[in-house]
Amino acid sequence: MTEQAAFVDSSLAILYASQTGNAESISYNIYEEAVKRGYAATWHVLDDHEKLGFNSLRTVVFVVSTTGDGDPPDNSTKFWRVLRKTTRSNKTAYTHLRYAILGLGDTNYSNFCNTAQRLDKQLQAAGAHAFYPKGLADDGTGLEETVEPWIDGLWAVLPAVVQRETEGVDEATEAIERMAIEPANDVSQQLVLDFTMLADLKAITGAPRAPAALCRIAHSEDLARGSLPPDLVCPPWLAAQTGEGAPFAARIASAQLITSPEALKRTWLMDLDLDGHAHGQWQAGDAFNVYAPNSAELVAALLARLGVSAEEAARLALVEPVDPKLALPAHLQRFTAEPVSICDLLTWAVDLSAAPRKQTLRALADCCAETADRDRLLFLSSRQGVQTFNELRRQAPTVLDILHAFASCSVTAGRLVEILPALQPRSYSICSAPKDERWRFAFNVVEYSLEVVDPFSTAEDSSTSLAPAKINRKGICTPWLEELAKKDKRILVALRPNINGFRLPEAETRPVIMVGPGTGVAPFIGFLQQREQEIQEGRLGEKPFAWLFFGCRHYAYDYLFQSELEDMHAKQVLTRLSTCFSRDAGARERFGVPRYLLVEKDAMVFVCGDAKGMGKDVNEALAEILVRYAEKHPEAVEKLVEAPAEEGGLSKVQALQVLMLWAKQKRYLRDLWA
Numbered sequence: 001m002t003e004q005a006a007f008v009d010s011s012l013a014i015l016y017a018s019q020t021g022n023a024e025s026i027s028y029n030i031y032e033e034a035v036k037r038g039y040a041a042t043w044h045v046l047d048d049h050e051k052l053g054f055n056s057l058r059t060v061v062f063v064v065s066t067t068g069d070g071d072p073p074d075n076s077t078k079f080w081r082v083l084r085k086t087t088r089s090n091k092t093a094y095t096h097l098r099y100a101i102l103g104l105g106d107t108n109y110s111n112f113c114n115t116a117q118r119l120d121k122q123l124q125a126a127g128a129h130a131f132y133p134k135g136l137a138d139d140g141t142g143l144e145e146t147v148e149p150w151i152d153g154l155w156a157v158l159p160a161v162v163q164r165e166t167e168g169v170d171e172a173t174e175a176i177e178r179m180a181i182e183p184a185n186d187v188s189q190q191l192v193l194d195f196t197m198l199a200d201l202k203a204i205t206g207a208p209r210a211p212a213a214l215c216r217i218a219h220s221e222d223l224a225r226g227s228l229p230p231d232l233v234c235p236p237w238l239a240a241q242t243g244e245g246a247p248f249a250a251r252i253a254s255a256q257l258i259t260s261p262e263a264l265k266r267t268w269l270m271d272l273d274l275d276g277h278a279h280g281q282w283q284a285g286d287a288f289n290v291y292a293p294n295s296a297e298l299v300a301a302l303l304a305r306l307g308v309s310a311e312e313a314a315r316l317a318l319v320e321p322v323d324p325k326l327a328l329p330a331h332l333q334r335f336t337a338e339p340v341s342i343c344d345l346l347t348w349a350v351d352l353s354a355a356p357r358k359q360t361l362r363a364l365a366d367c368c369a370e371t372a373d374r375d376r377l378l379f380l381s382s383r384q385g386v387q388t389f390n391e392l393r394r395q396a397p398t399v400l401d402i403l404h405a406f407a408s409c410s411v412t413a414g415r416l417v418e419i420l421p422a423l424q425p426r427s428y429s430i431c432s433a434p435k436d437e438r439w440r441f442a443f444n445v446v447e448y449s450l451e452v453v454d455p456f457s458t459a460e461d462s463s464t465s466l467a468p469a470k471i472n473r474k475g476i477c478t479p480w481l482e483e484l485a486k487k488d489k490r491i492l493v494a495l496r497p498n499i500n501g502f503r504l505p506e507a508e509t510r511p512v513i514m515v516g517p518g519t520g521v522a523p524f525i526g527f528l529q530q531r532e533q534e535i536q537e538g539r540l541g542e543k544p545f546a547w548l549f550f551g552c553r554h555y556a557y558d559y560l561f562q563s564e565l566e567d568m569h570a571k572q573v574l575t576r577l578s579t580c581f582s583r584d585a586g587a588r589e590r591f592g593v594p595r596y597l598l599v600e601k602d603a604m605v606f607v608c609g610d611a612k613g614m615g616k617d618v619n620e621a622l623a624e625i626l627v628r629y630a631e632k633h634p635e636a637v638e639k640l641v642e643a644p645a646e647e648g649g650l651s652k653v654q655a656l657q658v659l660m661l662w663a664k665q666k667r668y669l670r671d672l673w674a
């Protein structure tokens with residue numbers, strides 16, 4: 001046996017950590033392809049590390065995304081805890097491990113692909129070897145630009161690392177043309193896509209392999225399950241869960257629209273009666289998950305499009321694996337033992353509005369009776385079709401829009417639920433304090449429209465062009481919550497404790513700076529209530545300095561929590577309140593910046609709100625504040641960094657490093673969301 005052959009392993013583990021399903025689906029595709037290529041592959045979520053015996057694995061491909069503010073996804077938190085502990089105590093813990101990492105992230109966020117970067121560092125520090133360079137894919141510009149070449153390269157290097165059980169098969173190629181898509185019905189929106197490029201292609205190349213058919217919906221008259229109380233709106237299989245962290249039913253005790261009719265967005269304030277649940281387990285700054293369904297109209301229209309009758313949609317079934325060698329997608333695994341109806345699967349288990357994925361389009365291509373539809377879907381999933389694919393994603397289609405656009409596609413409900421991503425619960429910040437025994441939260445109703453311009457229109461030839469159209473889109477959870485607002489219903493929720501320390505330290509007098517535009521102000525309402533209580537109970541020697549920055553469009557329309565904030569300010573629980581109303585006349589007012597508090601008083605800084613724009617902008621602004629302060633107070637530089645910049649001050653890069661350090665020390669905390 002040669003040395004190379006002796007080194008070759010016989011099994012391959014594909015592990016993922018995913019918050020919204022991209023890493024899950026990409027890792028699953030790698031797993032499926034690996035099996036087809038003859039590798040003894042397994043596929044697991046990272047938090048199953050104990051079950052799968054992570055410490056003895058020899059060859060692993062990781063696909064991990066980043067969420068929050070550079071945080072690992074929730075389904076990997078247990079793994080991280082153990083990894084940190086292991087690598088801290090044993091620097092040779094993983095010398096037997098060879099790995100490859102594919103990271104998913106978005107350069108619009110400040111910690112690009114932090115999970116992948118950290119994982120790589122930790123594994124290396126414990127002696128593991130990367131057998132293939134790390135791939136870092138950017139969701140801001142299109143994941144596939146990195147993902148596809150990275151996976152191609154993986155197949156090229158893998159034979160030298162892992163032995164195949166059998167030889168695999170190669171990819172197919174296909175032929176083409178162009179189209180403009182037909183309108184659909186009320187619930188569905190018309191998509192407009194340019195397939196001109198197809199006409200010039202001799203063959204479509206680089207389309208992914210069609211994902212294997214994994215499950216079968218097996219109806220049986222013998223199946224039964226308990227019924228839900230009529231006031232409880234939730235996934236039937238989650239209603240009966242118990243134990244730590246399990247979701248529970250909470251009643252919508254009150255709901256109030258807190259924006260005026262003229263405001264661009266509608267913001268609701270809701271109170272949930274927890275009925276004794278989560279008692280003593282949460283603090284201001286925590287969040288919770290809401291389990292929301294796809295809209296009933298969308299599901300009904302989709303069932304009609306799939307040709308599933310109401311009777312068939314309601315019948316109970318089990319989801320059976322077609323091939324016992326291949327694992328079912330994680331979101332379907334429980335239904336091998338737990339009866340479910342097609343209607344419930346489409347309502348609660350899969351995301352019908354998720355950004356389309358190439359694998360899904362590729363699978364749908366195989367369900368088309370007409371060559372033109374099949375070729376267009378193949379093109380969309382191929383490398384050549386990336387521009388049209390990106391335009392499709394920009395139009396944020398539901399799966400129903402896609403099925404209406406490709407009329408000859410006759411996918412079954414069983415196939416659809418396995419190629420769509422899981423429907424994830426939505427997360428909201430709690431804006432009450434624990435003494436209330438209620439969760440109060442604020443949310444904007446997500447509704448927006450997109451402009452679609454006919455790709456074939458020209459200024460000279462308006463007769464043949466479609467008029468520019470508007471596509472209207474809605475979120476999943478917030479329109480549903482709004483609909484429930486005035487009904488006496490219970491919904492399913494689960495506590496999501498803030499693991500990053502986004503909490504006001506108890507009875508501490510350090511100054512606090514809070515930045516929370518729009519609904520980002522929510523957790524600070526809870527903070528201020530906590531402060532008020534501590535002051536009333538005499539637990540603080542003096543009133544600590546608390547400064548809040550709030551911004552919205554108009555003072556008159558969408559100044560959220562105005563009376564609470566002004567009341568707290570009047571009582572000096574909130575020492576300073578700085579507001580900015582961006583669309584009001586003379587809005588460019590400047591307010592003071594907390595330089596002195598930041599540098600000389602070690603103030604804690606909390607930022608909450610939109611991760612993409614705001615989080616990054618506030619980070620930049622804080623860095624600028626530090627640079628300016630150092631210009632006027634050179635003696636402060638020493639306090640901030642070991643060595644000053646060349647000109648003696650603080651450079652922008654150094655200021656950003658200071659902020660990173662503060663984040664690590666948990667005096668600069670951010671709770672950011674999309």
Ligand SMILES: Cc1cc2nc3c(=O)[nH]c(=O)nc-3n(C[C@H](O)[C@H](O)[C@H](O)COP(=O)(O)O)c2cc1C
Nearest residue numbers: 018019020021022023065068070105106112113674
């Ligand atoms: C709320 C939120 C926060 C995010 N934070 C980061 C981040 O800090 N750094 C980063 O590189 N990407 C960030 N992303 C981008 C995701 O990593 C990216 O969209 C990825 O494709 C998601 O993969 P997943 O569906 O497997 O979780 C964030 C996305 C969301 C929705």
